[in-house]
Amino acid sequence: MDTFALLLRLSLRNLFRHRRRNLLMLSALVLAIASVVVVNALIRGMQQDLADSTVSNLTGHLAVHAPGYLDDPSIERGFAPENSRAIEGIQTNLLAGWAARIRVPASIMSERETRGIELVGVDPQQESISFLDRAQINGEGLAGPADKRVLIGQELADRLKTRVGKRLVIITQGSDGTNREAGFRIAGTYDIDAEGLEQSVVFTGRDYLQELLDTELITEVSVRLTQEPADNTLQAALSAQLDGLDVQSWQQLEPQSAAMYAMAETGIYIWFLILMSALTFGLVNTLVTAVMERIKELGMLRALGMRPAQVVSQVVLECNALMLVGVALGCLLGALAVFWLRDGIDLSQWAQGVQGIGMRATLTPRLLLSDIWLVSGMSLVLGLLASFYPALRAVKVKPLEALGR
């Protein structure tokens, strides 16, 4: 008979000799792995939220600007709209859409109040890539790039003590650096999760804004992808096409969000390590006991010719058989829990707190197959490490002494 099969059978039988304690150990394993899976899925959900809200906050996955625009956002640092054609020349199936915009700082005045805002000239058809697509709009949205009205945030409307249909005055700088002042009627107000944006971003038609600023240029092209790109080849390709313009990813444009994203990633490993270390004490305890109570038996097996390496593999197999079942059941339980939480966890009690770090009021867990593999792999490695000491103890058994006990 194949030695491995024999060892495996021995290990499995040993496990079944002590059903009660191995079941206890197994339930601890299952609980630990299930909670790792759930926490993992929650962290992925958080990351998704974070990336989504950053990307749809007018940033996009990639954004094209003229050099110096980010330091001095004025129409004087614009570029020709023809540049956006380069995006269509890029060979990719990841492209979800792109939008050419003008974004300039401006002042807005109602009859009662004055505020500083960011005036964004858009083609509403292209804005399916930004939060405008999802926003709840009260009144009307913008009709097209030539629309001479504005769409403002609900929060800003409240602060300006104004409403849909009223008029506002906006002052900004034209392409020659001098002030342009124009009256706008409020087409509608938008309502989104992020109050900061609602207070500061005001949309109007791009063509009309160009007319007002006396320019043909745009200041930004934002590119939305269908998913996070695996590497930056797309960015490099676009950069090569757009000579003289800066192409930056959202991670470069919003380093804060990128740092939070990376921190959440670390959280996955920390949580795994902590939980599994807590578990290891119990695991080693059980395994050592299993070895110690079989000293006589192990001594006999050694006397009958079992080699030390085989003794070691028997203990290791025993541990990993337990681990394997634990991983399988734990992942299953975790997946069930994630399924149960599929509608998301309501965090609205802490809405402002979570929005402050770029999350939504509902946290929806995301279970990734790659994470299941990651958890399983790490758990099995841990099982190997945990069986090391008990196995070492088993090898130390001297056949004669053990038999004489």
Place this chain on the structure above:
Amino acid sequence: MSEVALENTAQPARSRAYPLLPLLGWRNLWRNKRRTWLTAGGIAFAVLLVAFGSALQAGSYLQMQALATDMMTGHLQVANQQYIDDALFEATVAQASAKQQRLEALPGVRAVLPRLSAYALVSVGERSFGAQVLGLEVAAEALVFNYLGNLSAGRLPQPAASGSGFDNKQDETAEVAIGHILARNLRAQVGDELVVLGSGKEGGVAALVFRIVGLLNSGMSELDRSLVVAPLREVQWGFGFDDEVHTIVVRGDSADDGPELARSAGAALHDSPALQVRAWPELLPDIQQAIDIDRVSADIMYYIILGLVAFSVVNSFVMTIFERSREFGMLRALGMTPGQLVWLLQWESLFVWLLGTLLGTGLGILLVGWLANTGLDLGAAAESYSAELFMPTELYPALTPAAFSVAPIVLFVGCQLASFIPALRLYRLQPVAALRDE
């Protein structure tokens, strides 16, 4: 193997001097040193982890509160109810100086700072932007709050030597400092003239001219983009206010005292029913909520860890009781009742818990004590978001009693239950059968 038990039961005289069951339990622990240490180790690990984690949390919350309130909010603010609800420009705190003095007299108050705030259009040359003009006691404010602490150029504005810079006859223009991003947008530099256009208290036009003497770099882009800071008197005068302000900001000793201080401030101002006193958790709900959600999620994790460790303690006692059925059979045969055996195991689990807790707490105090002095560097990543999210770049854990009591208490209950439940088996133990058992 069972000498211990024999010796003790044989000498009832000694058992009076040394309580029998605890002594027996303690000795039993050392019959299987490895298991005792592994079980105690698991407990110690959980105690250490929870203590260290809670201490880090407590420390980071204290730091977050301090960073957030010291930026510009303070520990409490007094304002007119209508100003809070509707941002009504004319809803001010009247006779501000008198109220300021009354607040300064309260015990525990370190600084009382009046502020007047107006939104206006500010221009330099041809360029104009909307801005928030803050009238302040600039020098006093800079001592307390960090948003004025860093200038990218120039200095902070000073009040004019003789009354308001606007109504004295000499050629002296009032001074302002503006946010550095606002300055960039305005293409303004130190020394330029800044024209402020807004509406005054009575609804008329307020037009003021200032000279820019400094550029603020607070690290908060929203402030740096919109803030104009000027001496209080000039703003009061320019916008048509008397001895009035919009908010009075109070700073006490620590953010923790905020709510308490708010109560005594409310009592001190009880004769002005139009005024509302709010402590910082109300003023910065996002900070308070971020702390709350962090606390809740960490608590869930701690309980999962404690649950896992409790599982391994149960397992340890299941193994103990299973292995020692022969010994228990003998003790029963010698006259011990099942109840006494259960008590014996209760003592054993108490000692394991004590070992683990002492070890974990000891290591925890060492670790936290060490880090409370040196701080835990969060690295370069933390710096990019620390300013805006009020997160510290270096964590100083706080040695709080709560951090060191939760895990021991939970595990104490867990350990006693862990030895009690499997011990119930002992009531069904047949001494004769158990003795025959190998």
